[in-house]
Amino acid sequence: MSGRLILTYGGSGSGKSAWAEQALLSQAARTPGSRAVYLAAMESSGPEAAARIQRHRAMRARHGAEAGLNFVTMERPTGIGGAPVRPGDFVLLEDLGNLLANEIWSPTGSGPENAPAHILKGVNTLLERVELLLIVSIDIFSDGNRYDESTMAYIRRLAILHRALSAKAEQTIEVVCGIPLYRPGESAPPKRQEPSAAT
Numbered sequence: 001m002s003g004r005l006i007l008t009y010g011g012s013g014s015g016k017s018a019w020a021e022q023a024l025l026s027q028a029a030r031t032p033g034s035r036a037v038y039l040a041a042m043e044s045s046g047p048e049a050a051a052r053i054q055r056h057r058a059m060r061a062r063h064g065a066e067a068g069l070n071f072v073t074m075e076r077p078t079g080i081g082g083a084p085v086r087p088g089d090f091v092l093l094e095d096l097g098n099l100l101a102n103e104i105w106s107p108t109g110s111g112p113e114n115a116p117a118h119i120l121k122g123v124n125t126l127l128e129r130v131e132l133l134l135i136v137s138i139d140i141f142s143d144g145n146r147y148d149e150s151t152m153a154y155i156r157r158l159a160i161l162h163r164a165l166s167a168k169a170e171q172t173i174e175v176v177c178g179i180p181l182y183r184p185g186e187s188a189p190p191k192r193q194e195p196s197a198a199t
Contacts, residue, residue, distance in 0.1 A: 003130040005123070007165045008173040008180070009096075009137040015178030020092055020136045021071075023180075027132060028090035029069045034131065037091045038071040039083055041099035043106070077102040078109045081122030089130045096137035096165075100158055112153065116160045123165065135165060139174070 006023075010016035021038075028036040071092070076083045080099065085091055093099070096119075102108075103115035110118035126133050140155055147155070166172040174181045 003127040004132045005127060005165065005169040006132065006134045006171045006173065007137065007162070007169045008134065008175055009139050009162070010175035011139045014139075014175050016136055016175035017094060019175045019178060019180055020094070020134055024090050024092045024132065024134045025069055025071075031088070031090070031131065033088075035086065035089045036069050036071050037083075037085055037089045037130075038073045039080060039085075039091055039093045040073055040075050041077055041080070041093065041095060041102060043077045043098075043102060078106055079122065080119065081125035083126065085126060085129050087129050090132045091126060091130045091134070093133065093135045096135055096161060097140070097158060100161065101154065104154065104157070112157070116157050116164070119161060120164055123168075137162065 008016055008020050008023075025036050028034045074083050074085075077099070080093065083091075099119060100115055103110050103118055104112045109115065123133065123135070137158070141159060146152070172183060
């Protein structure tokens with residue numbers, strides 16, 4: 001099986017996570033027997049991170065109740081390819097920026113030089129099994145600031161991932177103030193095309 005890939009991104013507080021959750025749940029709910037899987041990359045590294053995780057859990061529960069289909073949450077700060085997803089799952093990866101940071105700096109990560117390739121390999125492994133993989137990422141490319149070399153190296157690696165995933169994705173969507181902005185010629189995520197009886 002070859003799953004579909006959608007990349008969505010936006011600035012902090014843009015509403016990208018809420019949009020992605022609702023978009024994925026609405027597609028999964030139309031496929032009887034499917035699971036909506038939330039692949040959580042963020043680690044609880046302090047009070048601020050813990051509070052953010054709690055907010056996301058509450059938002060997932062609310063969106064799941066609205067859609068009539070709750071998320072199955074899997075914590076995966078590194079090595080996303082090893083996540084126990086099933087054939088036909090609809091998977092939301094939240095988020096690419098945290099995953100990259102973990103792969104670079106966590107003791108269980110693949111290290112700075114290998115992180116982008118390791119993440120892309122994990123994405124390909126997931127796409128071999130799932131119906132849809134929707135990846136949420138952060139836009140940190142347009143603030144015009146110059147940071148220390150370690151941060152700039154991180155930003156460059158995230159840009160490498162964005163370019164590679166955009167080239168592979170059926171859609172790349174920027175979310176601004178909760179509004180999805182599609183590339184020219186694109187609209188809402190398409191429904192899966194069923195093969196005709198002749199094929």
